[in-house]
Amino acid sequence: MRNAYAVRRPVINPYLVRERDRRRHRELATVLAISLAVVACLIVYVWVHVELLRVGYRVHVLDQRLGEALRRQSLLELETGYLSSPRLIEERAVRELGMRQPDLSQVIFEREAR
Amino acid sequence: MKSRLIIVLVLLGAWAGLITARLYQLQVAEHDRYREIAERQQRDDLTIEPPRGSILDARGRELAVSVTVDSAFVDPSGVDDPEGLAARLSKVPGIDGRALTQALGRARHFAWVGRKLDPKVAAALRELGEPGLHFLHESRRCYPMGRLAGSVLGFVGLDPHGLEGLEARFERQLAGNAVERTVLRDALAGTVLVPAMSFSEAKPGLDLHLTIDASIQHIAERELRAAVARHRAASGSVVILDPWSGAVLAMASAPDFDPNAFHRAGSEQWRNRVVSDAFEPGSTFKVITAAAALEANLVDPSDVFDCENGGMNVKGKWINDHKPFGDLSLREVIALSSNVGAIKLGLMVGDDALYEQIRAFGLGRPTGIDLPGESSGIVHPVERWGRRDCAYISFGQGVSLTSLQLAGVFAAIANGGHLYQPYVVAGLATNGRVEPLVERPVLQGRPIDAATALTLERMLEAVVEEGTGKAAAVPGYRVAGKTGTAQMAVDGGYAANRFIASFAGFVPARNPALVAVVRIDEPRGAYHGGDVAAPVFSAIAEQVLVYLGVPPDREAPALWPGEIVAELQPAPAEPAVTVAPVAAPAPKRAKETVAGE
Numbered sequence: 053m054r055n056a057y058a059v060r061r062p063v064i065n066p067y068l069v070r071e072r073d074r075r076r077h078r079e080l081a082t083v084l085a086i087s088l089a090v091v092a093c094l095i096v097y098v099w100v101h102v103e104l105l106r107v108g109y110r111v112h113v114l115d116q117r118l119g120e121a122l123r124r125q126s127l128l129e130l131e132t133g134y135l136s137s138p139r140l141i142e143e144r145a146v147r148e149l150g151m152r153q154p155d156l157s158q159v160i161f162e163r164e165a166r
Numbered sequence: 167m168k169s170r171l172i173i174v175l176v177l178l179g180a181w182a183g184l185i186t187a188r189l190y191q192l193q194v195a196e197h198d199r200y201r202e203i204a205e206r207q208q209r210d211d212l213t214i215e216p217p218r219g220s221i222l223d224a225r226g227r228e229l230a231v232s233v234t235v236d237s238a239f240v241d242p243s244g245v246d247d248p249e250g251l252a253a254r255l256s257k258v259p260g261i262d263g264r265a266l267t268q269a270l271g272r273a274r275h276f277a278w279v280g281r282k283l284d285p286k287v288a289a290a291l292r293e294l295g296e297p298g299l300h301f302l303h304e305s306r307r308c309y310p311m312g313r314l315a316g317s318v319l320g321f322v323g324l325d326p327h328g329l330e331g332l333e334a335r336f337e338r339q340l341a342g343n344a345v346e347r348t349v350l351r352d353a354l355a356g357t358v359l360v361p362a363m364s365f366s367e368a369k370p371g372l373d374l375h376l377t378i379d380a381s382i383q384h385i386a387e388r389e390l391r392a393a394v395a396r397h398r399a400a401s402g403s404v405v406i407l408d409p410w411s412g413a414v415l416a417m418a419s420a421p422d423f424d425p426n427a428f429h430r431a432g433s434e435q436w437r438n439r440v441v442s443d444a445f446e447p448g449s450t451f452k453v454i455t456a457a458a459a460l461e462a463n464l465v466d467p468s469d470v471f472d473c474e475n476g477g478m479n480v481k482g483k484w485i486n487d488h489k490p491f492g493d494l495s496l497r498e499v500i501a502l503s504s505n506v507g508a509i510k511l512g513l514m515v516g517d518d519a520l521y522e523q524i525r526a527f528g529l530g531r532p533t534g535i536d537l538p539g540e541s542s543g544i545v546h547p548v549e550r551w552g553r554r555d556c557a558y559i560s561f562g563q564g565v566s567l568t569s570l571q572l573a574g575v576f577a578a579i580a581n582g583g584h585l586y587q588p589y590v591v592a593g594l595a596t597n598g599r600v601e602p603l604v605e606r607p608v609l610q611g612r613p614i615d616a617a618t619a620l621t622l623e624r625m626l627e628a629v630v631e632e633g634t635g636k637a638a639a640v641p642g643y644r645v646a647g648k649t650g651t652a653q654m655a656v657d658g659g660y661a662a663n664r665f666i667a668s669f670a671g672f673v674p675a676r677n678p679a680l681v682a683v684v685r686i687d688e689p690r691g692a693y694h695g696g697d698v699a700a701p702v703f704s705a706i707a708e709q710v711l712v713y714l715g716v717p718p719d720r721e722a723p724a725l726w727p728g729e730i731v732a733e734l735q736p737a738p739a740e741p742a743v744t745v746a747p748v749a750a751p752a753p754k755r756a757k758e759t760v761a762g763e
Contacts, residue, residue: 105350108350112349119234122217122234123233123234123303126217126231126232126233126234127233127285129220129228129231130228130231130233130308130310131310132227132228132310133227133228133229133231133308133310133311134310134311136227136228136311136380137310137311137312137314137380138311138314138380138381138383138384138385139311139312139314139384139388142384153709154712156640156641156642156708156712156718157641159712161715161716161717161718162715
């Protein structure tokens, strides 16, 4: 407030230096560190969770593909079994190829060379 | 001004308080309830059923496999016109329209259209594109070779649990271990697996590797079926063993059934007659009587017995022979199957020694084969034998045994006196590595020594060479065996005209590759083992020996053109070698029929 009694004097204080408050710095650093740690933990938690879901979806897709592959494999095994049935082979050999059972005198037995 | 500020603050405070209260209610007071609701919506517990193990033959051919197929169902609550839907679905072959209409009328939320559908039927249903029709995957057991070894394999019910045969006996190993898995469901009802919750894997069922060879099994079944039809018999069975290990190469029963459609057959057809049906063996049992006498050093094959010209009195009871014989050597008693000769031999041995020999051959108790439903047969303790029992048992009456037990007896004779436990499961396998259940072969005893076995083998050769079993001969091979004809035991007595014809033998006699027992129940017309069962043995043995590549063991070229050593012979112009035996040769009938052996 300025009036007639007031004397304006320049304040000469450039020589004064504000002393660093190390304690408050430490407190600030601690708070920042804790905050960063908490945020980091939260980020990691969210990341892990999101990653878990992503991998879960991926596993599910792979699981379905595996199931389908196993299903096809079992069908192929079934077909293999069906095609290797002696009865079926015999029927086709007789009917389609005109084969017949050999007489014993027609069979050649190989003996290992001794 | 100040009062307005207070009102605003109060309102804000009340609002914040309400929110806080609601949050408290949701998050704290009713935490458990809402957590449960959320988990119910988001999580799901699935039962992961592992694939059932396959059953494979000795050469790795699939005898039973499980495939995943579609089952179709309808939610009637979401269908406006159930009868119309049933009519449309029933146009697909294999869908029973009437049953479906009834099911849709009864059910509120779920009705099966068909379970474990044939892939073609499922595809046809899908093509209809009915909105109320849904599908789910189920496992179905298939037997690609149809009837082959049906009574050995057994079958699996709609819910995949073994009900008969190997499927039931090895249920635990074949089924594997199911696991419960917790999964998350997302908003689109998709599945999100969360490893942290549960990631245990279902343990798949183990593959069962059998000793049975599908080709040998097929030969045995074909010949058995033909013989049962030819003789209009009630039933029959064949078992083929490897005499050196007890491994079962084939095990056939007739009538048989297709395990793919087991419900169409009766329980009579499901039965594995080789292990379940005990019968009075008749003359095949004389081999055991002879073994007892030889083991006790009481006789020599050349010792002569007076066979009383057709019958003898045994402690007040007259017992007939099937044919009058005079003096016969022991070798001839067996070859011609004299009852009187066998009785005299048995009486010479005595109750205790005969009983001991019977038990030494493993009779009267199960063989322990890895199949369910095995009969132990009936051998009464010697203390309970009547005064004539020894005589009756000597020629195969008054005791009963299974075809498998009889095969074990002949295998012991064939291999020099070792009684091995028969088995059909070679091992269990995962990832292609087969591990036996137990170390094989399992020696169950030595009922006879090697010298006795050799003597018996020579006597059994005579049965086929010059005795009642001529029809069992296989050109080029020495065959050893014994015929049997037994009256069927009925209501404490014997039926006058119901017989069981059997033949047990091994070939080649001096280095056997197989032992087989053929049994035909209640043949009509001819009923002697030598006429009915022996030709079946011959037909089977001939084909199996070729299949196994066993060269002839006869040196006499009159019966056999001789073993052709490939190295020494130029290639024949047209050697008829087939992939598989294709037709039964005409049964080789004996020139002179010996009745009543």
